[in-house]
Each structure stands twice: as C-alpha cells, then as structure tokens.
Amino acid sequence: MHWTRQTFVHWPYPPMDLQRLLPPPLEVDVFEGQGWVSLTPFVVSSTRFLGVPVPRGTFPETNLRTYVRRKGRPSGLWFFSLDVTHPAMPAARLVGIPYSLAHLSVRGEGRTRRYTGRRGSRGPGYEMEVRTDERIEAPHRLDSWLTDRFHAYSLSAGLLWRTPVSHEPWPLFRGTLVRLEESLLAAAGLPEPAASALVHTSPGVGPVRLGFPRRG
Secondary structure: OEEEEEEEEEEEEOHHHHHOOOOOOOEEOOEOOEEEEEEEEEEEEOOEEOOEEOOOOOEEEEEEEEEEEOOOOOOEEEEEEEEEOOOOHHHHHHHOOOEEEOEEEEEEEOOEEEEEEEOOOOOOEEEEEEEEEEEOOOOOHHHHHHHOOOEEEEEEOOEEEEEEEEOOOOOOEEEEEEEEEEOHHHHOOOOOOOOOOEEEEEEEEOOOEEOOOEEO
16 A cells, blocks of 8 residues: 555653553653654555455554564554545454544645544534645654654454564655644543644655554
C-alpha cells in the first residue's frame, strides 16, 4: 500500500499518564524524559493483499497512538484507536488492533489540508485544519523518533502481538495547526495536553509493507 496526504500532530505527555493505559510488559518509550501521543490522519491507496489489488483500496484512516518499548524487542507503536472507512479493516481486531468504522474525509487546497472524522453517529471525532510549511531538509532526532517506527504492538486474549512495518523514511515538512476540535484523546482515557502540538506533514510514503502479526 501507499500512505499519502499525511499529517502528524504530536503532544508531549508525562510518562505516567501513558503507562497506566499500556498492558504489561510494554513500557512508555520516552524522548528526553517525555512520552508522546500522536494523532495521524492520512489516506491509504494502492492496497494489495498477497499481490492482489484490494477492492475499494483507497480510503482515509486516522490513528491515535503512543510510543512503546519492550525489553528484548524493537520499540514501536501502541494504538489507542484506528478509525477507518474500509469495511474489511476491523477484522484486524482478531489480533487486538483496535480498528473502528468511522466517517472520515480528507480535503485540501494548496498548502492547506482539512480532515474530519466521527466514529458512528455520536462517537468521538475531530475536525482539523493544517497548513504545510517548509521542508525539513535535515530532520532533528525528535522528528525521526516520532515518525519512523517499524513495529506495532497489540493485545488479544491476553497475548501480545507485534506487526512489522517497512517503508522508506518519511519526507517531512513543518506544519501549523490552524484549527483542531477533537474528542479522541478523552475517549482514549488521556488528559488534555498541557503543551502545544508539534506538527509534521508529508506527501506520503510507499510502498508500505505490513508483515503478518507474530507473538510479541
């Protein structure tokens, strides 16, 4: 698949606020003592399974995630939620990946992108407008730490699973959060962020390859 029209909105969090939401043996991964949570809307395109094109293979998706580590394993992502419009994706709940069907839209004019999402008719959602600014020619360590992650962890029936992901590094731009109204953080059990968001945008990466889940 390809991931396109991507935005990352990142907030720093005290590690204790995140650790209570993680299953053992996962621990919060920190950057200079801070945990992070990221809201990431984007568009999935050119989706294939075992080389065969997937029907309706272009669709929007929105993730809310944090960053985790486990002794003896690669660091990776833990998803609080994954909202998607494709009806087949919630099947990944079999290995604990928390996909939910939602109403999502992605629009853009020039350097501005507008994203909206709502889980069901009265569920949590968001409305976001982001402006793309200058290209990041030499990413800071934090830029790469927040965006280049190649494993995702999930929990199902008491078992921890790890799904590998491979793709080229993201081409990153600075972004400005013009407007955001959201209820996804509270729905995940997170307090309101105490600091301003760090924003990245990207035209996307691809091909992205998802491996089969394995015991974490």
